[in-house]
Amino acid sequence: MPRYLVIANQTLGGRVLHERLRELTAEGSCEIHVLVPSSPDPTESFHDDFADRALARRRLDEALERFSDLDAQVTGEVGDHRPADAVGDVLRRGERFDRVILSTLPAGVSRWLRLDAVSQVERAVDVPVEHLVPSAEEVAGGS
Numbered sequence: 001m002p003r004y005l006v007i008a009n010q011t012l013g014g015r016v017l018h019e020r021l022r023e024l025t026a027e028g029s030c031e032i033h034v035l036v037p038s039s040p041d042p043t044e045s046f047h048d049d050f051a052d053r054a055l056a057r058r059r060l061d062e063a064l065e066r067f068s069d070l071d072a073q074v075t076g077e078v079g080d081h082r083p084a085d086a087v088g089d090v091l092r093r094g095e096r097f098d099r100v101i102l103s104t105l106p107a108g109v110s111r112w113l114r115l116d117a118v119s120q121v122e123r124a125v126d127v128p129v130e131h132l133v134p135s136a137e138e139v140a141g142g143s
Contacts, residue, residue, distance in 0.1 A: 002030040008103035009039050012063040016134045017103045025071045034076035036060045037086045084120035103132040
């Protein structure tokens with residue numbers, strides 16, 4: 001059974017990610033593990049690790065509820081604020097995946113893209129990495 005690692009934070013509630021996961025589950029039974037790096041909230045001028053992790057946990061809980069309509073076993077966790085380090089932590093536990101799906105905000109607003117997270121994650125894994133980006137309109141619409 002295929003296993004997919006989904007890495008996302010602000011885009012967890014977006015249409016693009018949900019549609020891609022629907023496509024994957026339509027191909028047959030699979031497992032999806034959602035990893036939410038505890039990135040700072042861009043709407044707050046002050047943040048700390050505790051607040052960042054709490055926000056990531058809320059987003060994860062909402063995503064797990066949203067993804068309950070998928071025909072898949074969906075699990076998740078909050079990880080390090082650096083996506084590649086969060087992936088490394090998961091892989092060091094012996095977890096294996098067939099594909100990594102990294103969902104970021106569009107260029108210009110994505111902190112992860114400015115930090116080259118896609119390349120860093122690609123170097124951290126030995127499976128295909130699929131990069132999803134919602135449209136600017138979807139982001140502006142609050143997803």
